[in-house]
Amino acid sequence: MTKIWGICGMVLIQICYFPQLLQVLRTKEVVGLSWEMYAILSVGLVCYLIYSIKIKDWVYIIANILNLASSGILLCLILLYRR
DSSP, X not given: OHHHHHHHHHHHHHHHHHHHHHHHHHHOXXXXXXXXXXXXXXXXXXXXXXXXXXXXXXXHHHHHHHHHHHHHHHHHHHHHHOO
């Protein structure tokens, strides 16, 4: 039963990335998005992923891989489309 909270959190956090990703992909506008924030977030997610692997918690391993992919894609798009 405890894992269900982790799974719910993972799903909700992933849903949060989609509006931003879709808007950037559609408009190619990244004004107001901070590449520094997404870079720091990505490094933090790498650290959290390493920790999740060390404690062998598959829910958090999967969640961190998905979050890292989403934030990494956004970071790449910000760097690609910034002026």
